[in-house]
Structure formats: C-alpha cells, structure tokens
Amino acid sequence: MRLAGRGLYAGARPVAFRFDGATLRGVEGDTLASALLAEGVRLVGRSFKYHRPRGILSAGPEEPNALVTVEGVPNTRATVQEIWEGMEARSQNARPSLSFDWMAMNDRLSAFLGAGFYYKTFMWPRSFWERVYEPFIRRAAGLGALTGLPDGAPFEKAWAFCDLLVIGAGPAGLAAALAAGRAGADVILADEGPRMGGRLLAEWDRVGGEAPHLWAEAVLAELASMPNVRLMPRTTVTAAHDGRMFAALERVGLHRAPVPDLPLECFWRIHARHAILASGAIERPMVFPGNDRPGVMLAGAVRAYLNHWGVAAGKRVAVYGAHDDIHRTARDLRAAGIEVAAVIDARREAAVPDRADWPVILGGRVTGTRGRLGLRRVVVEAAGERRVIEADALALAGGWTPSVHLACHLGARPRWDEGRGAFLAPPGAVPWMEVAGAAAGETSTAACLRSGLAAAGAALEALGRGPARLDLPDAEDGAGAPAPFVIVPGSKAFVDFQNDVTVKDIRLAAQEGFVAAEHMKRYTTHGMATDQGKTGGVLGLAVLAEALGQPVDAAGTTTFRPPYTPVSIAAMGAGGEGHGFAPRRLPTSHAAAVARGAPVVEAGLWYRPLFFPISGETHWRESCDREVLTVRGRVGVCDVSTLGKIDVQGPDAAALLDFVYSNTMSSLPVGRVRYGLMLREDGHVMDDGTCARLGEGHFVVTTTTAAAGQVMRHMDWAAQVLRPDLDVQLLSATEEWAQFAVAGPLARDLAASVVEADLSDAALPFMGCVAAPVMGVPGRVFRISFSGELGFEIAVPARFGASLWRLLVAQAESLGGGPYGLEALNVLRIEKGFLTHAELHGRTTAFDLGLERMVAKGKDCIGWAASRRPGLLEEERERLVGLRPLAPEAPVTAGAHLYRRDDPATRENGQGYVTSACWSPVLRTHLGLAFLRRGPQRHGEVVRLVDGLRGHETLCEVVPPAFYDPEGGRMRG
Amino acid sequence: MARLIATSPFEGLDLPLEGGGATLRAAGPGPVWSIAPFRGREAAVARDLGGVALPEPGRSVAWGEGRLLWSGPGRALLVGADPPAGLSAHAALVAQGDGIACAVLEGPGARAVLARLVPLDLREGVFGVGATARTLLVHMPVQITRIASAAWEIMAMRSMAGTLVEEVRRAMRHVGARTRA
Numbered sequence A: 001m002r003l004a005g006r007g008l009y010a011g012a013r014p015v016a017f018r019f020d021g022a023t024l025r026g027v028e029g030d031t032l033a034s035a036l037l038a039e040g041v042r043l044v045g046r047s048f049k050y051h052r053p054r055g056i057l058s059a060g061p062e063e064p065n066a067l068v069t070v071e072g073v074p075n076t077r078a079t080v081q082e083i084w085e086g087m088e089a090r091s092q093n094a095r096p097s098l099s100f101d102w103m104a105m106n107d108r109l110s111a112f113l114g115a116g117f118y119y120k121t122f123m124w125p126r127s128f129w130e131r132v133y134e135p136f137i138r139r140a141a142g143l144g145a146l147t148g149l150p151d152g153a154p155f156e157k158a159w160a161f162c163d164l165l166v167i168g169a170g171p172a173g174l175a176a177a178l179a180a181g182r183a184g185a186d187v188i189l190a191d192e193g194p195r196m197g198g199r200l201l202a203e204w205d206r207v208g209g210e211a212p213h214l215w216a217e218a219v220l221a222e223l224a225s226m227p228n229v230r231l232m233p234r235t236t237v238t239a240a241h242d243g244r245m246f247a248a249l250e251r252v253g254l255h256r257a258p259v260p261d262l263p264l265e266c267f268w269r270i271h272a273r274h275a276i277l278a279s280g281a282i283e284r285p286m287v288f289p290g291n292d293r294p295g296v297m298l299a300g301a302v303r304a305y306l307n308h309w310g311v312a313a314g315k316r317v318a319v320y321g322a323h324d325d326i327h328r329t330a331r332d333l334r335a336a337g338i339e340v341a342a343v344i345d346a347r348r349e350a351a352v353p354d355r356a357d358w359p360v361i362l363g364g365r366v367t368g369t370r371g372r373l374g375l376r377r378v379v380v381e382a383a384g385e386r387r388v389i390e391a392d393a394l395a396l397a398g399g400w401t402p403s404v405h406l407a408c409h410l411g412a413r414p415r416w417d418e419g420r421g422a423f424l425a426p427p428g429a430v431p432w433m434e435v436a437g438a439a440a441g442e443t444s445t446a447a448c449l450r451s452g453l454a455a456a457g458a459a460l461e462a463l464g465r466g467p468a469r470l471d472l473p474d475a476e477d478g479a480g481a482p483a484p485f486v487i488v489p490g491s492k493a494f495v496d497f498q499n500d501v502t503v504k505d506i507r508l509a510a511q512e513g514f515v516a517a518e519h520m521k522r523y524t525t526h527g528m529a530t531d532q533g534k535t536g537g538v539l540g541l542a543v544l545a546e547a548l549g550q551p552v553d554a555a556g557t558t559t560f561r562p563p564y565t566p567v568s569i570a571a572m573g574a575g576g577e578g579h580g581f582a583p584r585r586l587p588t589s590h591a592a593a594v595a596r597g598a599p600v601v602e603a604g605l606w607y608r609p610l611f612f613p614i615s616g617e618t619h620w621r622e623s624c625d626r627e628v629l630t631v632r633g634r635v636g637v638c639d640v641s642t643l644g645k646i647d648v649q650g651p652d653a654a655a656l657l658d659f660v661y662s663n664t665m666s667s668l669p670v671g672r673v674r675y676g677l678m679l680r681e682d683g684h685v686m687d688d689g690t691c692a693r694l695g696e697g698h699f700v701v702t703t704t705t706a707a708a709g710q711v712m713r714h715m716d717w718a719a720q721v722l723r724p725d726l727d728v729q730l731l732s733a734t735e736e737w738a739q740f741a742v743a744g745p746l747a748r749d750l751a752a753s754v755v756e757a758d759l760s761d762a763a764l765p766f767m768g769c770v771a772a773p774v775m776g777v778p779g780r781v782f783r784i785s786f787s788g789e790l791g792f793e794i795a796v797p798a799r800f801g802a803s804l805w806r807l808l809v810a811q812a813e814s815l816g817g818g819p820y821g822l823e824a825l826n827v828l829r830i831e832k833g834f835l836t837h838a839e840l841h842g843r844t845t846a847f848d849l850g851l852e853r854m855v856a857k858g859k860d861c862i863g864w865a866a867s868r869r870p871g872l873l874e875e876e877r878e879r880l881v882g883l884r885p886l887a888p889e890a891p892v893t894a895g896a897h898l899y900r901r902d903d904p905a906t907r908e909n910g911q912g913y914v915t916s917a918c919w920s921p922v923l924r925t926h927l928g929l930a931f932l933r934r935g936p937q938r939h940g941e942v943v944r945l946v947d948g949l950r951g952h953e954t955l956c957e958v959v960p961p962a963f964y965d966p967e968g969g970r971m972r973g
Numbered sequence B: 001m002a003r004l005i006a007t008s009p010f011e012g013l014d015l016p017l018e019g020g021g022a023t024l025r026a027a028g029p030g031p032v033w034s035i036a037p038f039r040g041r042e043a044a045v046a047r048d049l050g051g052v053a054l055p056e057p058g059r060s061v062a063w064g065e066g067r068l069l070w071s072g073p074g075r076a077l078l079v080g081a082d083p084p085a086g087l088s089a090h091a092a093l094v095a096q097g098d099g100i101a102c103a104v105l106e107g108p109g110a111r112a113v114l115a116r117l118v119p120l121d122l123r124e125g126v127f128g129v130g131a132t133a134r135t136l137l138v139h140m141p142v143q144i145t146r147i148a149s150a151a152w153e154i155m156a157m158r159s160m161a162g163t164l165v166e167e168v169r170r171a172m173r174h175v176g177a178r179t180r181a
Helices: A032-038 A102-108 A117-121 A128-140 A171-182 A212-224 A299-307 A325-335 A445-462 A503-511 A517-524 A537-548 A590-595 A620-633 A653-660 A708-722 A747-752 A798-814 A822-832 B042-048 B110-115 B158-180
Strands: A014-019 A022-027 A067-070 A073-077 A088-090 A156-167 A187-190 A229-232 A235-241 A245-251 A265-277 A281-283 A296-298 A316-321 A339-345 A360-362 A365-370 A377-382 A385-390 A393-397 A400-402 A415-417 A422-424 A433-435 A494-496 A600-603 A606-609 A636-639 A644-649 A673-679 A685-695 A698-703 A729-732 A737-743 A769-774 A777-782 A791-797 A878-885 A897-900 A912-920 A925-933 A942-947 A952-959 B017-019 B022-026 B032-037 B060-063 B066-072 B075-079 B091-095 B100-106 B132-137 B140-148 B151-157
Touching: A014 A032, A022 A032, A032 A299, A156 A171, A156 A445, A156 B110, A156 B158, A171 A187, A171 A212, A171 A265, A171 A445, A187 A235, A187 A265, A212 A229, A235 A265, A265 A445, A281 A299, A296 A299, A299 A316, A299 A325, A299 A393, A316 A325, A325 A339, A325 A393, A339 A377, A339 A385, A360 A377, A400 A422, A433 A445, A494 A503, A494 A537, A503 A517, A503 A537, A517 A537, A590 A600, A590 A606, A590 A798, A620 A636, A620 A822, A620 A912, A636 A798, A636 A822, A644 A653, A644 A708, A644 B091, A653 A698, A653 A708, A685 A708, A685 A769, A685 A777, A698 A708, A708 A729, A729 B032, A729 B091, A737 A747, A737 A798, A747 A791, A747 A798, A791 A798, A822 A912, A822 A925, A878 A912, A878 A942, A897 A912, B017 B158, B022 B110, B022 B158, B032 B042, B066 B132, B066 B140, B100 B110, B100 B158, B110 B151, B110 B158, B140 B158, B151 B158
Parallel strands: A014 A088, A156 A187, A156 A265, A187 A229, A265 A433, A296 A393, A316 A339, A316 A393, A339 A360
Antiparallel strands: A014 A022, A067 A073, A067 A088, A235 A245, A245 A265, A281 A400, A365 A377, A377 A385, A415 A422, A600 A606, A636 A737, A644 A698, A644 A729, A673 A685, A685 A698, A737 A791, A769 A777, A777 A791, A878 A925, A878 A952, A897 A942, A912 A925, A942 A952, B017 B022, B022 B100, B032 B075, B032 B091, B060 B066, B066 B075, B100 B151, B132 B140, B140 B151
C-alpha cells in the first residue's frame, strides 16, 4: 500500500512493469519489492524445499525469499532490482502457479524430509540415485533456472585504483569518505544501492537538525564535486583479496530498459592502498513456528519501505522483537497512520516509552501464524495466556548482525562481543582495512558518524596523510542493550529461509553429532544458499548453542568466503566469449590464404591454413594429396613464420646453447644450421628445432609453433637461474620475421627468383644459412627442409611478409607449384619420419625417438643425468617405428594401440600406440608413426593395430620410421 | 625490378577507430630495437648512446630523434632511431620494429577505455607522461607508454593487431554506451 505524500519519491514518474504476466505500477526509485508491496502483492515466491509461500523479508541485498527471474536472469533479489518501464519479472519454483503449487505437498511431508533425508532414504537400489532420485529431487528443489541459451548481453570488466576504498555509503561511510576526500586522498566510495545514504534514507531521526537524507545529499554533493573522489553507486564490493585487491560488481544496465552496447554488469577489480568497511549490519528475524509467512518482515525493512519508499507493509502491523528498536518501528508506523496491532516484547522486563500509545505485550512469545498465502493472524503466548492478534504484517526485530564478511575474507574468524551481542571482526583482520559504523557493532547514528570519522583518521595516517577533520552533525545517539536470542521451537520455525532449514534440522544435527558450526552447516545446508545465510547465519549458531547448552560462540563460526553477494559468471568472464577467449595470432599470409578459401586451424594461438583448395576439389584429402605431390614433384610454398625464433647473443651464447641443447652447438660454424634437441630436467624431450649461427656470438634458435613460449621461458630460466655465470642475452624475434619454406625439386629456381645471392650447393649447402637481400629487402635464407625435399626458408622483416608470400606463390605457380598447408606439411614429414609434438608428447626420451646419439656424452646439459637413468634406456621401452599396413588402403589411425599379431587386444598385451598417421600419395599407402616396445628390433614383424575408439583394426608391418628417401639425397642435393 | 611492398600490421582493420570519447590510430614508430647490454657493459652502452643511460624501470627518455623505453630488467627498446654503430659490441641488438603493432589511444575517454583493458594504475601521479609498462591488455602482452596527458601508445605483437583492435573496440562501445545512457 503506497502512502500519499510519504517517502522520498512522492511525485516521481510512474513506471509500469509486469509480474507473472500482470501489469503493475510503481514509481521511479522503486525496487521491485517496494513496488510489489505498494501494489499489495505479498506472495512473491515459493521456498526451495517445501515450496512454502514466501514474501518479502528485507529491504536489501540480504533478501532470502523474494527471488524472482527478471528478463531471464534467475534468482534476482526483488529488494535489489529497480523497476523500469516494461520490465518483465516472474516468480520461481512454483508449478503451475505461485498461488497453487502442487509441489507444496513437500510441506505436508516435511516430517520425512528433514535435514539429510535423502542421504538416508534414497540408498537403494544404487542405480536409482542418478537416474530417478536425483533428477526428481533436483526438479523439486531449487530456485530459478537458466534459459540454457547463450547470453548475448554485454558485460564488462574494469580496473580501478585509489588510496582509500570506502565500502558502504551509510552514515559511517559518508563521514569517512568526506573526511578523507577533504584531506586530499583519492577515494572511491562504493555502495550497493542505487541511492547512497544507507540507513539515513530509511529513518527519520534528524541529523544535523534536518531529515537524515538531506544531510546525506549535502555530503554526496560535496563528494561529487571533489576531483579526487569517485562515487560508485549500485556497486557491491564482493571480495577482499590479497595484495589490497577488491572485487566489486556494478549493476550498469540491469536497472533500466536495454541500451545497445550498455553492459548489464561490470566486474571491477579495485586496488586500494587502504579500505574502510562501512557495510552496515543486517537485522535478524525472530525464530518461531510459521515465521516465514508472507507479511512477516524485518522491522528495519518495514521502516525502510515506510520512510524511504512511502509504502506500508500492511494495514495492521504487529511488531515482535527483543530490543528497544521495536518501539521505533511502532512509532514510525503510527506517524504514518498505520494501525499498530501490538508490540510484542520478548523481554519480560523492558522499558516502555511514555509516548507508546500502542498495545505492548511484555514477555510475549509468538508461537504461530495463520493465513494460507499471507499473514492474517499472529498467535502470542504471554504469562501463560494465548492470544490471537489480527495483523496482516509482522515486523521482526531480532537484533543486528554486523556485516563483517569482507573483513574476514583473508581468513580471520569473527569474535563474539558479549557487550554488543554480536560477532565482530578481530582487530587487524585485514591489515589494510578499518571497520566502521554498524559493521563494527555501533547501533546509533551518532556513534556510526564518529566511528566513520575515526576510521578515516586511521586510514589517512596509514596513507601518510591527514588528519581527518570534520564537524559531525548532531544525531540520534541512543544505544540500547543488545537483543538476546529468543528461540520459540516448534514446527516450521525457520532459521535459514532460503534453504528451508528449521530449528528442528539444527537440533537433529546436534543430536547426530554434528556439533561444530562447520559440520552443522554441511549437514543441514544452513547458510549454503545464494544468500549465504545473511539473515539466519548467527541464528543458526544460537540454535545450535542452545541445543548443546553452550555459549553462542562455542561451536565456532563458519567461514566467510568471497563473494559477499552472488556474482554472475558472465560478469567475471566478460569479454571471454568467442574469440575473446584468447588472442588470435595471424601470420602475414593470413589474408591471402583466406582469400584462396583455405580453412585455418589454431596452432598455439596462431591460425594456420590447413590446405588451399582449388576448383573441383570437394574433400580435404584431394587438396592435401595434390599439395604433397606438388612438393615432391615441383615446388611448394608454406608459411613457417609461426615457429618461435629466439635471438641468442653474447660472449657465452654458445656455452648456454650447449647447456640447453642435448647436442653440441658450440662447434657449429658461422653460417651453418644444426638440428637440436632440448631435454627437460627429467631427461625427457621438451622440444626440437634448428639452431643457426649467424655470427661468433649470435645464434637464432627455432622452436616449434606451440612450444615457443615454453622454450623461451625454459631458456630464460636456464640463463638467469641455472647459469648466471654466462654472459648471454635472449630476445624473442618471432614476430619480427615473416618466413616461408620453399620446398621441392624446383625450390632453388623459385628461391633464386627472389633472393639476390648464390644458392648453389657450393655456396649454400644443406644446413647452411646466409644473410641476403630478398627483392631489395635485407633477409635471411636457411637451407633446411622439413619435407625431405630440396628446401629453403626465406625470411624477411614482417612488414614485407604479405607481399613476399603473394609473390612466392605466384612464382611457384608459374613453375607448376603452389602453396601448401598444414595437412600436406604433416604428410611430408611423416613420409620422412620427422617429428612433431605428436611424438614429442612429453613422455618420450631421445632414446625412444631413436635420437640417443644426439645426447652428447662429452658435456653436461639440462636433462643429461636424468636421461641416463637405466629405466629410460631399457630395451623394453616403447620406441619410434614406422607402420605400413599390409593392405595399403587400410587406414592407420593415430591413437590406436598395437598388439602382437595373435594376442587378444587387452591392456596387459599392449605393445605400443600410434602417434601420427596419413595417406601417402607418393607411396600409395597409409603410413603411421608409432611407439612400440623394443621397436627398432622388430622391423619386419607384423603387429595388430586396434583402434577401440573408432572400432577399427588392421595388420601392419613394422618398418624404420623414414619411409621416403631414407638416405636424404633429395634434400641434401 | 620488382620490390617488396610494406604493409601495416593494421592493414584492413579500419583504423582510426573512434568511440567512448577516444580514438585509436595506427602509429608508425619507425625502427625499434631491443638493447640488452652484456655483462658490465652498461657504461659503455651509455657512452655509445651519447651519455644517455638506459631508462629506469617504468620510465622512458628521449634519445636523438627517438626514445628509449624501459622494457625489462637491464633492457630497453630504442624507438624511432637506429642504434649507433659499434653498440653491438656491448649489447645484444635485435630488430623489433616489424614485430610490433603500434597504436595510439587518445582523447578524453581514453583512460576509461584503458581501464577496461589493462590492470595499470593510470593516475597522473603514478603513471604520468613518459611512464611505460609491460603489461597485459586483456590476454595480450603489450607495452604501454603515456605519451601525453590523454594519449597512450600501445605496442602489441604484430600478429595480434586484429585482436587488439577488437578489444579496444569493445571497450569503446561500453564506455560510449555509459556516456549515452
């Protein structure tokens, strides 16, 4: 019910929205909760387990009950969501409808559905758990559901930095931010609400002689005018991390009609040299049977709806609590003309204010409520007498729980403070954080203002600034005794509303031996819902303590972990969808390759062409076979720029390379290239590649595409940590050079058409390199081959890469050649028995690869000692072989396992596995590279290849791994 | 005789790009060299550089027509000039200009755009004009230098130029939408 002329939004623009299909009206400034209450909607959702009707409990982020789906976003707290014109909200977890939910039979069965019921009940038959019980339970229990569709809405992530982060803009936070801002510190003031002011917006006890929200507005105006202060409304600081980092979630577009490109949320990472936690306190409900009925609400929320939004929680309101705030609620209701049915004070002896012109029941206990879908009557017992009070709303004032979550994110446990009746963060819980205001256990506005100013002083001192000066306004300064815990047991006395945990459940946990807070939590699911037990957490400890007859803090506390409130994955992962997952590295030939219709594949982060189809080709194998035959018969061009290039310079460059390569590089003459192998410290092969000596103290190391970063890191580690004695510098030059392989019998003709140098065998022999102009540009030419054909790799500065690629391809075509892609490259190297990371997969040694002679004996290198371990040199090891199927057209498949011809294909009989396979258009047969026990000794043997995954089996002859031109005459020239 | 044609790393990427009160434009920094002095040769390197020492961490200094940017412990990038003859006797010199995609992000909204991309404290007192940092732009290694009060030079890997533009475009759209909203 909206009260004319009350609240801060009187006269604000009307806003129409929809709830469960019905069009409702609120005003600008309304939350969904305040608008629903204004329209008289009390039933908002169904509970998680028992499907009990639920309404709105709170007026803030702690809301456990009023969770709705807004525009497809499930579990949105109605108390946080602002309404906007045309907004569509739906209730959750009710079938078929909110007012009639057949799953509410769970409520009737509640005697059987207590904590842990399914662990005990659904034990048999075993197979039923996954197929029957669990799907049923999951369907019955739950909150909102995701659409299952990709979320196309924009989200963003951002960084912010400040001297001081003030978390919460209530009286303490405002005082702190103002004092720090005036002292010149860079301040970020973040508040979860759309309008800053905290409880100053919800109460009307005067501050500085005026309405509290006016004082807040004046402070905010001054803060907004300071260039060193940044106000971040709608921003919930969700986590305090190591290194003074904070996470925060900002609602950017969730509170308004969609705007193109406007993110729904922004996930902030804020670095603050110091922080002040002024996050306030959360009111506790009272525990009694039926305390979850729609219309039962926190007293502070009743006042907030009344004073902030001008909305009455009911027409006739009862108040129940155990501290002096109960009368403040009654006072505000009366002032607004709302009937106060009764103030039920759980304390037997308590002062009643003189001006109280409402019925007061001292020593009263609420023992039940009535009303199917909303509160109608409250049952009260006092002095042995049972009374039924007509009321459509019941305000609960169970005391305040300081929001110390963020102060405990680094591992501190809150401590019970008997004087304040609250768990407080221990001093220094986060060394760079002060806790102020209600979060520090203060209860009056004046005390919060003082506390905020004191925190600012401490923070400014830590920042080397100061002092904090502020004339604090006069404000309400009454601090009553803290509220005792009053638990009225019985059926459906809820402690955790969101997970439907009752007093009975917690007592059962205690009875079954789960007597520590952490165990009780796990047994009952208390505090494990999306609200993380904000309202009921401490109550649960109190119920447990009472059951065990011990003080409230004896069972310990549960752990506060980030995030403080739910953070959508979309916000945390903003920008990571699609290609945002990783950068795309495109070689200089990319545009030309794509223009030719070449499909590209990711290799490392690079995108490389697979093959270059020509008209009439419908299958990749046709293109691949053609490209292989072109290289073997004419000439092909392939972009190999993606291989890592590490420039090694210095007086000790050769010494470092001898240390990182298993073979010797110091003996390499200038102008020559050598194939090299790098081992890991454990003696296994890490990577292979070529190493070219460009000068006495100047080498260029080539790595495989995927391992470039790993090899760079490995060499940096070796140079900086293992061999700091060596004077050598390592710098990546991968991106500087565009490099193209030219391979085939006509490779020299093609290379000579662009390189201005003598490329004859005499001038540039196999494994030679030379710096030479390439069409007027200083380039490099390497006489190396990964195809087994006469080959050159021509490198030019990358800005000329696109141009050189197109020219080389055109020249190749006039020689009857053309470009070739990764598929052909792979076939060419398998035919030659050359290796890639299919073979260098991390578990193979030089011995396994038949390269044991590349582990030089006369020097030390990384992995040398480990590679000599007997187990790594055993004849029984699986070692590299070639496979040739007996029937040439029978495929060899990578990943298949090998067995003796007559052995059953079982794990015990495994002899090895296939790592690479292809169809060789030159040899007209399928081929494979494999690792086979005692492989080199079994050439000529026929083994059985079984591919369990593809359901394929064939017989293969074991052969040496080099199938084509094993002597290497074609590439050596 | 035919000659090779140079192409910009941003070829086909439609720069300059505008949005969110900022502009991203391609910059041709000229030659870029990594300079990494050999052991104990820092003084000789400074002498060869005409008395200019390699910049302190996070700093850049003018050098002739060009600039020296700190680029890691004991290292610098020489931008916009070729190193003096003889320097290679005292330091590893590696050409890097072709491997770099260099762009400038500038304008009143540039800082807000950058705040969505890099984990750098861009406040004037922390990262003023002349400050440089090797950092990550989303997932991309970059070197960022503040070249004016509201202008930052971004050096990324050449192969990642497309991703750089995409990331900046996205951030610009988001910043722009906030301004409009």
